[in-house]
Amino acid sequence: MVQVPAGSRPDARRWLVTGASRGIGHAVASLAASRGDRVCIVGRDPGIAGIAAAMGTDVFGISADVTKAVDVARIAAEVEARWGGLDVLINNAGLHRGGGLDRISDEDWEATLATNLTAPMRMVRALSRLMSEGGSVVNVGAVVGFRGFPGDSCYGASKAGLTGLTRVLAVELARRQIRVNMVVPGFVQTEMTATISERARKSIIGRIPLQRMGTVEEMADVCWWVAGAPYMTGSVVFTDGGLMCNL
Numbered sequence: 558m559v560q561v562p563a564g565s566r567p568d569a570r571r572w573l574v575t576g577a578s579r580g581i582g583h584a585v586a587s588l589a590a591s592r593g594d595r596v597c598i599v600g601r602d603p604g605i606a607g608i609a610a611a612m613g614t615d616v617f618g619i620s621a622d623v624t625k626a627v628d629v630a631r632i633a634a635e636v637e638a639r640w641g642g643l644d645v646l647i648n649n650a651g652l653h654r655g656g657g658l659d660r661i662s663d664e665d666w667e668a669t670l671a672t673n674l675t676a677p678m679r680m681v682r683a684l685s686r687l688m689s690e691g692g693s694v695v696n697v698g699a700v701v702g703f704r705g706f707p708g709d710s711c712y713g714a715s716k717a718g719l720t721g722l723t724r725v726l727a728v729e730l731a732r733r734q735i736r737v738n739m740v741v742p743g744f745v746q747t748e749m750t751a752t753i754s755e756r757a758r759k760s761i762i763g764r765i766p767l768q769r770m771g772t773v774e775e776m777a778d779v780c781w782w783v784a785g786a787p788y789m790t791g792s793v794v795f796t797d798g799g800l801m802c803n804l
């Protein structure tokens with residue numbers, strides 16, 4: 558792929574990617590910037606402006622916590638002031654808290670739902686206002702939102718809820734020709750999965766038909782393609798090496 562300076566394409570789209578300070582979100586934002594689109598990256602990391610600057614000249618960062626309503630309003634106001642509109646919203650910021658039912662706290666439950674479910678709803682509510690016909694939302698789901706994985710009740714419930722939200726909003730926003738889809742990563746090497754024990758890692762990989770973890774670049778490629786697919790809405794796109802078929 559030929560690298561072009563960010564923002565240099567005459568038909569450049571305007572992307573907002575949450576949770577882009579690292580991991581999958583960082584890879585999605587970097588890909589969009591490298592292909593000449595304009596990108597806004599969001600994360601709590603106070604160094605987000607520097608991370609944005611390293612991605613390209615037409616990338617800016619907003620340090621914000623997507624679980625706070627006031628921050629979501631600030632994100633929408635800043636995007637409107639800068640660009641006057643938005644073409645692609647990637648709801649990627651995510652939180653994983655594990656533990657069986659007897660170990661999880663109310664705080665684990667509430668924090669996970671706030672990040673993985675309430676925040677995407679608020680982001681779409683605030684940001685879809687800035688979208689016109691052709692706008693596109695991609696929510697990042699998880700395989701455990703579709704399968705019962707012990708020890709993942711907070712995370713699994715939040716991601717299952719996000720799937721429901723994706724389908725409802727796909728129908729609601731279709732009236733305005735805005736599409737809403739979900740990309741579902743399998744098991745990807747990021748900070749989120751870095752602390753998993755070697756034994757658990759081997760066991761999960763053993764259940765993946767392609768017999769390896771996915772990379773953030775592979776997830777970014779699919780998000781890019783789904784964001785731009787003009788006749789796709791309400792779809793759930795698994796990018797999991799076949800894990801869904803084998804659980």
Ligand SMILES: NC(=O)c1ccc[n+]([C@@H]2O[C@H](COP(=O)([O-])OP(=O)(O)OC[C@H]3O[C@@H](n4cnc5c(N)ncnc54)[C@H](OP(=O)(O)O)[C@@H]3O)[C@@H](O)[C@H]2O)c1
Nearest residue numbers: 576578579580581600601602622623650651745747748749
């Ligand atoms: N890795 C996997 O195997 C896997 C599998 C299935 C699904 N996923 C999903 O993929 C997405 C990305 O995961 P990842 O593996 O790249 O995780 P990660 O490396 O832990 O990155 C998570 C990102 O979300 C941001 N974030 C978390 N809480 C936030 C908040 N309250 N406000 C703003 N930003 C917040 C973090 O930025 P700050 O810390 O700077 O705020 C960071 O940029 C998540 O939705 C995750 O559930 C991952």
